[in-house]
Structure formats: structure tokens, C-alpha cells
Amino acid sequence: MSVFQRCVFQRLLQQVSSGARGRNVTSGLVSVSTQCALWRGRATAGAGYRNKSSAPCVKERTFIAVKPDGVQRRLVGQIIHRFERRGFKLIGLKLLQVSKDLLSEHYCQLTKKPFYPDLVNYMTSGPVVAMVWEGPDIVKISRMMVGHTNPAEAHAGTIRADFSFHVSRNVVHASDSTEGAQREIQLWFDGQDLLNWDCIDQSVTSEL
């Protein structure tokens, strides 16, 4: 029996043993059977995100990091909350002091830019929270959630617009392509540190 099924049956047992017979048990049974139906739908849909009205959604992962200014300003919780409330799934998370070597690989396309030395100083000035998140179209959606590189150009409601005003302190990183995400995830995480797990609300957040 899966964890989800155990939860459903435990809830049902609690309702019966608390004397909630009659109307409460009936409503409990309705909600349990609805949850079971959702669960069955999810199980038959397989591991991916299946959308009946269009092609199956591609299960994507991306790399998100709260930069040192975000950690220092205690914004980690608020940034994680944005990805959680959007419905994305957290797959990996760690707090680390970034080395210059890791950073030069991460920003390999920027090493010749005039701002690169300042970028290295900033990114190594304190801890970074590195994360991997999963969900349909997450690379594109997370870039929209994060906003323009320069917070002065970012739309209100994006993380960078809401929490910063200068390009050199823009709080958060998000991979800019699926290829970039794959490269960055491999660079920052060992495969064994990423957890595959079933989100019980998957059938609610993506159409099966």
C-alpha cells in the first residue's frame, strides 16, 4: 500500500473511530473516493504529466539559486514559497559556499565580460542556496517568475522586480534553457542528491 493510500485509509478510520457516523462519514467517503479517483487517474497516466487536450507535458527540471544577497537578506523562504505555490516540485536543495572554480564553469560564457570580476566577488561573498525544481515547462516559466536580468527592467510581480533594483544584486539565478539547466544541474549536484518523489497533488496541478 502506498503512502497516499495509507493516508486516505487512516483518515477514513479516524472519522469512523471518532464517532462521526451518518452525515460526516458519508461526506468523508465522498471525499475519499474522489481522492482515490484522482489517484487512479494519476497512476494510469504513468510517470509523465499527461494532458488529454494536447500533447503530454514534458517533465522538465531547472536549476535555481538564491544568490548571496538573497541569503543575507533572509529571502530564501519567500523565494522557495513562490516556486511551491506555483505548483512546482523541489527535487534538490543545499546551502553552500561557492568556489571560484565552480563559478567560472557556471558563468563560462561571461568570463570575458567587464563585470565578471565583480560578479565573482559578489557570488563568493557568502552562502548560496542551490536548488533543482521540476515541473512542466519549468525552464520557461521560472525565467518569467524570476524576471529580467536587470531588476530595473523586470516586470512587477517577478522575483527580481519585487526584491531588487540593481543588476549586480539581482537575488536569484534561473537556468535560461533546457540545455543550460541540464549542464548547471550536473555542475552543482551529484545525481544521488536529487530525489525522485511522487507529489500527491500532481493530478490537481497538471491535467491528466
Ligand code: DAT
Ligand atoms: P541572467 O542571470 O538573467 O541569466 P546573465 O546570464 O546574462 O543573466 O548574467 C548573469 C549574471 O551576471 C546576472 O544575473 C547578473 C550579472 N550581470 C549581467 N549583466 C551585468 C551587467 N551589465 N553588470 C553587472 N552585472 C551583470
Ligand code: MG
Ligand atoms: Mg544566465
